[in-house]
Amino acid sequence: MADDKKPVKLPRTAKGKKPIYFDSTTDKLLSMVLTLMGELSVMRDRLDTVERLAEKKGVFKLDDIENYELTEEVNKIRGERRAAYIARVLKSVQDELDALQQQGDGMNVEITQ
Amino acid sequence: MIPQTMHSIFAKPNHDEASRQNFVNDFRVHLASKVFPGNFPAYFGRVLPAFIKAQGREPKDRHEVRKVMTKDPYYQLWSAMQRNSQEMIWDSVIDAVERQLPDLLKKAKDLKGKGSLTLNPNVEVPKYHNAADIHLQPGAYHTDVAPDDLSAGAIYDRGTYIYSMGGLGAENDGLGRILQKFFHKQYPDKKIERVLDMGCTIGGSVSFWSTKEPGTEFHAIDVGAPCLRYGHARAKAVGANVHFSQQNAEKTNFLDASFDVVTSHILLHETSRQAIQNIFKECYRLLKPGGVMMHLDLPQAFGQNPLEGFLWEWEIYNNNEHFYGQLRELDTADVATKAGFDPAKFKIHQVASTWDDGQTPYSNENFTFPVYVAVK
Numbered sequence: 001m002a003d004d005k006k007p008v009k010l011p012r013t014a015k016g017k018k019p020i021y022f023d024s025t026t027d028k029l030l031s032m033v034l035t036l037m038g039e040l041s042v043m044r045d046r047l048d049t050v051e052r053l054a055e056k057k058g059v060f061k062l063d064d065i066e067n068y069e070l071t072e073e074v075n076k077i078r079g080e081r082r083a084a085y086i087a088r089v090l091k092s093v094q095d096e097l098d099a100l101q102q103q104g105d106g107m108n109v110e111i112t113q
Numbered sequence: 114m115i116p117q118t119m120h121s122i123f124a125k126p127n128h129d130e131a132s133r134q135n136f137v138n139d140f141r142v143h144l145a146s147k148v149f150p151g152n153f154p155a156y157f158g159r160v161l162p163a164f165i166k167a168q169g170r171e172p173k174d175r176h177e178v179r180k181v182m183t184k185d186p187y188y189q190l191w192s193a194m195q196r197n198s199q200e201m202i203w204d205s206v207i208d209a210v211e212r213q214l215p216d217l218l219k220k221a222k223d224l225k226g227k228g229s230l231t232l233n234p235n236v237e238v239p240k241y242h243n244a245a246d247i248h249l250q251p252g253a254y255h256t257d258v259a260p261d262d263l264s265a266g267a268i269y270d271r272g273t274y275i276y277s278m279g280g281l282g283a284e285n286d287g288l289g290r291i292l293q294k295f296f297h298k299q300y301p302d303k304k305i306e307r308v309l310d311m312g313c314t315i316g317g318s319v320s321f322w323s324t325k326e327p328g329t330e331f332h333a334i335d336v337g338a339p340c341l342r343y344g345h346a347r348a349k350a351v352g353a354n355v356h357f358s359q360q361n362a363e364k365t366n367f368l369d370a371s372f373d374v375v376t377s378h379i380l381l382h383e384t385s386r387q388a389i390q391n392i393f394k395e396c397y398r399l400l401k402p403g404g405v406m407m408h409l410d411l412p413q414a415f416g417q418n419p420l421e422g423f424l425w426e427w428e429i430y431n432n433n434e435h436f437y438g439q440l441r442e443l444d445t446a447d448v449a450t451k452a453g454f455d456p457a458k459f460k461i462h463q464v465a466s467t468w469d470d471g472q473t474p475y476s477n478e479n480f481t482f483p484v485y486v487a488v489k
Contacts, residue, residue: 008259010211010268011252012204016245016433021193034197038136038205045132091204 013095028092036090114138114279117271120350122220122343124267126209126214133205138275141198145278148191155187156420175414175422182423190241196431199249199276206271207251210264220335221263226349228323230341231358238336239361241385245433248276254314255339266315266343281317283350287466288378288482289318292409293325295464296483300405305329309399311362311392312380316344319376320353327354332367334360363391370401377408381485382437389443393452393487400489406454408485409464414441445485454487461485 006010021027070078087094114135119125126134160181164172170297172178179349212219238255246253250272254265281287288291296303297396306329310319313333323331333355335341341357348355351421362380375396381389396406414422428434449459 005422008211008214010207010214010258010264011256012207014200014246014249014433015243015253016244016249019192019196019431021189021196031192031197031200032439034140034194034201038133038140038201041136042129042132045135046129088204108382113230 012091013098024096028096031092032089035091039089070113114275115283116144117274117279118283120347122217122224122267122346122350124206124210124213124217124271126271127212128211130205130212131363133208134271134275135200137205139199140201141275142278143189144195146199148194151187152182152191152424153420156182160185160188172419174432175417175419175426178419178423179426182420189476192427192431193446195427199432201336202272203250203268204276206257206268207277210267212225212261214264216258217263217267218259218261221346222261224346224349226352228345228348229352229356230345231356232338232341233359234338236336236359236361239384239388241362241383241388241436242336245431245435248272249433254335254340254403257339261341261342263343263346265337265339265477266341266347269340270317270343270347284317284321286317286321288409289321291464291466291482292318292376292378292407292484293322295462296407298407299462303373303403303405307372308332308374308376309334309365309367309372311375311377311396313344313357313378314340316341316348316353316355316357318378319355320344320348320351323348323353323355324351331355333357334362334365336361363388363395365395365399367399370404372399373401373404375399375404375406377410378405379407381410382434385436386439386443389440389445390448390451393448393454396487397453397489402489404489406449406485406487406489407483410440410485411437412483413443413480433476449485449487454489458489459485459487 021030051062054062116441117123139237156178161171163179164181164246172181183192191350243253245254250265250268252265254269256265258264270285274281277285277287305326308319308322309335310316310322310331313319313479314337316333319331319333323329333344335343335344336359338359341359343355345355348357362377362384371482377392381392382421384392393406393407395481399421400406412425414425422441426438429438445461446456446459450456462484464484466482
């Protein structure tokens with residue numbers, strides 16, 4: 001959409017006290033594992049779609065995948081996708097960082113990106 | 114999961130979004146069918162014997178079960194995964210809504226159809242609603258993030274469908290189907306001209322009623338503006354004729370004795386003890402003589418054994434359902450009497466959770482919803 005305005009970002013974390021199940025770190029690790037489970041499932045579905053379409057349309061053979069050479073442009077696209085992926089998996093760490101920064105009690109952390 | 118009907122205002126997921134949503138659903142089905150049942154052998158096999166050994170008796174209520182069961186490693190793991198699955202629902206749904214928001218806003222604006230929408234920015238979101246985000250939906254039902262925002266409603270429409278694992282039917286309106294069927298079975302000869310649905314969120318239930326009974330005037334209220342905007346658009350998209358307005362069910366601007374039926378679908382457990390009293394009182398004021406109040410809600414604690422009672426209350430402590438607790442033991446007959454209803458005309462019906470085509474939420478035909486019914 002040709003729009004100068006920044007796209008709207010919806011809130012991603014629910015307001016309210018989060019229970020502790022094991023301990024803070026273990027809880028985060030569990031979140032990461034479950035998110036990874038989900039993302040791997042999404043990826044497998046997508047690959048399955050690609051393979052089936054390729055076969056159906058006779059676009060390429062599976063051997064072509066094995067012999068694929070990465071260009072700089074594709075590498076950049078993949079890098080951005082990986083960054084978003086990592087952020088999704090590590091969301092529980094980001095949540096804690098956000099909470100720490102909001103406390104404003106001298107524990108603020110400067111982030112440089 | 115049976116496919117959800119994608120009406121024209123639905124935030125249709127793309128390939129990966131759909132895949133992510135399907136994963137969350139399948140994960141939750143696995144948790145419900147393969148992991149949750151393990152809480153029973155964990156309790157009866159080790160938690161209960163340890164309690165008896167230490168105390169010389171069984172736990173007397175669900176609160177005592179909570180103290181010991183929440184320390185059991187099996188329960189902890191199930192509970193932690195269940196919590197995560199709830200957070201994953203919203204994350205998977207928000208992707209699709211965020212990506213398409215400008216398009217959804219435009220579609221909602223252009224959509225032709227019946228009904229109306231009256232917003233009132235002066236309506237205060239009550240504390241029981243904004244103290245925490247109910248069901249962990251980020252921003253809950255009332256947060257506007259854009260002008261004329263409807264994202265909370267779009268997220269709710271898909272998120273509740275995944276939450277119920279498709280259990281509320283392809284149109285995600287099963288609660289409306291249950292209550293509409295119950296009403297006509299209970300009162301086959303009652304003529305209804307005007308109906309009010311309180312705490313309607315996106316109006317799924319009331320829109321179903323409206324499509325079935327086009328000769329009746331339907332009103333629906335909620336405090337959440339983005340849900341009402343989406344609800345109005347959704348109603349138009351499914352061919353319903355509903356008048357939505359932003360109002361608190363505790364005190365509305367409708368005239369005395371102006372409705373034949375006042376309903377709510379799982380509203381009460383999201384409000385406070387005082388709010389329920391006020392809502393019943395408001396229902397009494399709004400009903401015509403002979404009019405019917407019907408509130409469908411989640412089960413109370415009465416008749417549940419201590420373990421069952423404890424497990425039902427998982428949502429209170431882990432899914433921001435803080436106000437369900439006060440409904441669990443509430444004497445609703447007393448509330449109705451104090452609101453003005455004749456105690457002889459108040460009854461709690463246990464209504465089977467099936468509708469005409471045999472569908473049922475949670476694939477459990479023995480599951481019943483309490484419906485608090487009073488006739489003025």
